[in-house]
Amino acid sequence: MMSEIKKVDYIYVVDSNGTPLMPTSRLGMVRRWLKTGQAKWFGNSRNTIQFVRPVTTNTQELTLGVDAGFHLGLSVVGNNREYYVSESLRKSEKDRITSRRESRRTRRNCLRYRKARFDNRRRKDSWLAPSIQYRLDFTIKEIKRLYMFLPITNLVFEVTPFDNQKLLNPDIQDWQYQKGKMYGFKTIKDYLLARDNYRDALDGKQYPASQLRVHHLVQRKDGGSNQPDNLVLLSDINHNQANHNNGILAKLRENRQKTLDYRGAYFMNILATRLSNYFDNYTITQGYLTANLRQKYEIEKSHLNDAFVIAGGTDTTLRTNNVYSRQKLRNNNRVLQKFYDAKYIDSRDGKKKTGKELSSGRTRRSRELNYTNLRQFRKEKVKKGRVSIRRGHYQLRPHDVVLNTRTNRIETVKGVQNSGTVIKFQTGKTCSIKSVVSLYHVNGILEKKMENI
Incomplete structure (x- = not known):
């Protein structure tokens, strides 16, 4: 079992040319180097220093272990020590892609005349869906980032291609790969009509095909797919805003059988086939080997510990306190206008809604159906709706770290108010922008040091 010994804090070091050196745990020396001008902080980082004077460049072999997936685990091990470990996360791009598409269409609709386009555009052979391409780029960028401040010599990946059809049917035959569920149907809706016999999933009644709509049990913005197992048919009467808000459709999702999520398997297949495009030398390991070693050393299951074992860590390896959680944030918010809905008193329960x-x-405006009209329950308006328009681009962003010169305290920014003249902190307090000094800019990545790991 892993011994309960103290963990070590490290500061990463690069020489004057930017070449990574071995990390140091001599934090007192680091403070003196910075104070005397022999070193400076490296870029925007506060855990890496760069020497401004010549130093020796003796390094040891370090191994980077990568636990790939939606949650990316990274660990660097060498000389029976762990020097770095992190878990990186990038959320789904569905909402951002939708927002970008809406902004693009609005911009194009404002043109008086738009030059005609011809249907001669072709995708490249290496084209991927934007959501997968962004996640692949994020994974590769996070891995290559460590090479900037650590002298990594070995790279080990845990990636295994998946057979998606076999996940669904372990006894699948060779000829069945070409004849899936939708074999013989032109569209998804045709398949659903045949599967559900033209019946509404809520009331069980039969309707004409023109009155049935395809509904996602798990919405696309929440990670739902277009797989038939995630789709049901709802009539125009039941497929309305009220059922989305009152939880009836959410209960329908809970009552249905849970389906397999193929997104992770698909991403692993893409990553396994394209690693050679980004890295020349690397080693592949399997998930069952990592699990066996983790159980042997009695280490708990997590993305951080998996990466530690992949990198060659054992129960005698000295762990580090440099444990980071990294999350990708959007650099720019394209939405310049926000709508804040009005609020009313509901005559049924007296609550604000x-x-x-x-x-x-x-x-639909084209035809009237028997929708459930909830406007009749609006008793009185307690708050007007409003539209807020952002007219400027401000330097300080949410999660930036600043020094409040009035209280001499380090604060985290929550937002900017009053046309950029007032800063609001995450503690809820406000301060004039003239009274703060910027210490750390998030720059698209929210990095936090994880405690009690």
Whole structure:
């Protein structure tokens, strides 16, 4: 079992040319180097220093272990010590891609005349869906980032291609790969009509195909897919805003059988086939080998510990306190206008609710259907709706670290108010922008040091 010994804090070191050196745990020496001008902070980092004077460049072999997936685990081990460990996360790009598409269409619709385009555009052979491409680029960038301040000599990946069809049917035959669920159907809706016999998933009644809509049990913005197992048919009467808000459709999702999530398996397949495009020398290991070693050393299951074992860590390896959680944030918010809904008193229970929650339920103007009209329960308006327009781009962003010169305390920024003249901190307090000094800019990545790991 892993011994309960103290963990070590490290500061990473590069020479004057930017070549990575071995990390140091002599924090007192680091303070003296910075104070006397022999070293400086490296870039925007506060855990890496760069010497400004010549130094020796003796290094040892370090191994980087990569536990690939939606949660990316990274660990650097060498000389029976762990020098770095982190878990990186990039959330789904669905909402951001939708926002970008809406902004693009709005911009193009404002043009008086748009030059005609011809249908002669072709995708490259290496084209990937944007959500997968962004996640692949993020994974590669996070791995290559460590080479900037650590002298890594070995790279070990845990990636295994998956057979998606076999995950669904372990006894699948060779000829069945070409004849899946939708074999013989032109569209997904045709398959669903045949599967559900033209019946609504809520009331069980039969409707004409023109009155049935395809509904995602798990919405696309929440990670749902277009797989038939995640789709049901709902009539125009039941597929309305009220059922989305009151939780009826959420209960329908809970009552249905849970389906397999193929997104992670698909990403692992892509990563396994494209590693050679980014790295020349690397080693592949398997998940069952990592699990056996983790159980042998009695180490708990986590992305951080998996990466530690992949890098060659054992129960005698000295662990580090340099444990980081990294999350990708958007650099720019394209939405310049925000709408804040009005609020009303619901006559049924006397609670405050938004106008969206007490809407008419109508989704089509072309024809009237028997929608559930909730506007009749609006008793009185307690708050007007408003539109807020951002008219400037401000230097300080959420999660930036600043020094409040009035209180001499380090604060984290929550947002900017009053046209950029007032800073709001995450503690809820505010301060003039003239009274703060910027210490650390997030720059698209929110990095936090994890405690009690």
